[in-house]
Amino acid sequence: MIFETHAHYDDEAFDGDREQLLRSLPQKGIARVINVGASLETTKSTLALAENYDFMYAAVGVHPSDIADLNEETYAWLKEQTAHPKTVAVGEIGLDYYWDKEPEVQEAQQEWFRRQLVLAKESRLPVIIHSRDAAEDTMRIIKEAGSWETKASHMSEEETKVPEEEAETVCGVIHCYSYSPEQAKEYVKLGYYIGVGGVVTFKNAKKLTETVRQIPLERILLETDCPYMAPEPHRGTRNDSSYLPYVAAKIAELKGVTAQEVRRVTWENACRLFGVE
């Protein structure tokens, strides 16, 4: 079974066949899906999907490119959504300097990133981090935020199947990881998971394949970021969670284990981080 940790099934790319596609996923071995909000609008549509499908869960949050959505009133609304029974994370939140080069815009991104980290901390949820062309500032802000015990890490030994003395603080995932192997190892030390998707199958993905080789499988999560980032041999087409076996197979090859082992360990990783069984 596969745990898909990052999908955008509310995207218009799925308007033509959303219901049919989602209903088919469990039969294709995709047994859990986290749909990720990126704005106020998509946080709403994400929660609606999670309410409609047993196997779907929600991350609520505003992406750095959509922070114009945020003010005190909408922040308060977002806070309320962290209490929804299907909400398992705050995300995707973070920094994206690829499009926004102006210092004032980048400062505003940092401010709302910090505040949404506080939101996660207060609601004891893990975070899903988006970071592009902003390696240094992301690391700094994450370090400043520190770590916190999530609801999942608070579960009893019996619930988590992790002996109490081995339980550690896990507070999030760096989604669609694109930085150096050295930084990945630093994030792992800080208690973060590394999200790996279709990019790992691309020919020019040297940095990411090296990262996967160097970090423990116990800290990797499978994700698509669909409809984007379809793996080879489907690169450039609409992505969906049924393509995750290509990603698992590539990780297996890099780690020298079976694809079965990759599915099993990443499944357990996701259950542990998001507190989902």
Ligand code: NI
């Ligand atoms: Ni995303």
